[in-house]
Amino acid sequence: METRELRYFVAVAEELHFGRAAQRLGISQPPLSRAIGGLERRLGTVLLERGSRGVTLTGAGAVLLREARAALDAVEAAERRTRRAALAATGSPAVVLAAKAGASGELLAKLLDAYAAERGAVAVDVVLCGPGEQAEVLRNGRADVALLHRPFDDTTGFDTEDLHTEGQVAILPAGHPLSARPHVRLAEVTDLPGLPLPRWPRPDGTFPDGPGPKVRDHTQLTQLIALGRACAVIPESGRIGLGEGLAAVPVPDAPVVTTVIAWPPHSRSTAVAGLVRAATSL
Template sequence: MNRVESRSLRYFVAVAEELSFIRAAERVGIAAPALSRAISGLEVDLGVRLLERTTRSVALTEAGAMLLADARAALVALDAAVRRARRAAGVAGGKLVLAVKADVEAGLLEDVLAAYRAEPGAVPIEVMFTGWREQPGLLRAGEADVAIVIEPFDTDGLDAEPLLREPQVLALPTGHPLAERPRLRLADIEAEHQQVAVGAHVYVRHGEQSPPFGDMVQMLRQIELGRMLALFPVSLAERNARPQLTWRPVDDAPEATFAVAWPQNSHSLAVAAFVRIATAVSADRGTSPTADAT
């Protein structure tokens, strides 16, 4: 019978990451001798040596390194399950947390929320506005139940269903030479610019590094300052008209695909209802038509 408890795993992770019983003891809030006994007990339970200890150092064994990777994943999953359970118990009937990046939802948000709230037996829904591409991590951590995302995104541990596709347009600073053309192709962009990463839709001049940005507002400001160019869904362009930016269609740019995503291990009826409603609303709307953004 497996007698390993989550407390023992937390103690082990602390020691393995700190490589110091004193620092790890401070981190988990127990005395160092008690922590040492707990780790020794864990080694006895598992029948393997996890740490090599001397009076001056602590090092992981091969078995310890393997356990560290698995223990981290197990504790993340456990913490996520606890958060979901506590959140569900917080109000009568539970609630659903939807993670979405403001303005990066193809204009679906209002219609999907209205349709979901009209569903018989729908639980309260809380909208969590996130930073750029933060939604997958929030789903895996149990801080959100479902999300509207734009592909590609980190799908590890997640399921997803496509919702809408729409054209992408290029955001560039007003006065940029490419802004003088009514329509562009990717070759026009790549003549003097490179992607900051494979598959990315952000471009900088050849030989330059991507400027720092943490959210959409910062991205658009960097573009206004001439530090980069970027492709965005046309619906986002329509919501972000400003004098310092010019938006141009790119005829051969890949379409933006919006999707609804949720954890693979979710058994929530509320999540299932939201996914069903989101796909129905997007099907009624259909693929967004191609539009010229200026």
């Protein structure tokens, strides 16, 4: 299969409409239809069911969509990392570290200081991501190494080292009846009248259904909580630096969160190795 065919297929599978997919790709519809038909004949299976009500994915098509996204990410990652290696060879070496905005701030600061003190350390470009975006940024080559958080982030396909395990806290408006408690149960927080949990975007940019407000970053979340429009359950380290109008209450029965440092298993970067070494030494 060619990357062009995979891009064509992903566009149709995501749009579920040949016309919109062709417009997205900047081509006319007939060559797109021919390319998908040729791909199906070569694979010996139907990938997309065409009907009067539109286009739907078959079981085989769903598998190819998942695999094609991973393959295209790998191609994109190879291009980005090759370009970065070329820049390093010209005397501008740097390593890109992805981290979740508003999380692990103290650990990140200590890590950068520890690595900077290492012999041969290079510049570290920090990319702050929205929730769940660090793994995607690492997979597509925009980052060389990332701080991820299990069980929220998918670490499949990465080499990892565990750095820190912590409990979770409920972030509530100051003055809420539960804010005076020494701890709360998870069930109490997930079903608070008038304070729904936020809805974070999925990898494709859409939001899950539910009553909670749509939230894209930590700043939005804390402002909504302070206004009495939402609550949240976050890792305990997230309570550091909370502004006025917010209270943090431990949630002992919430799943523990493990912060890991992750990198592609085929990486041969000495800078990545240095960052991992500095992180594990902390």
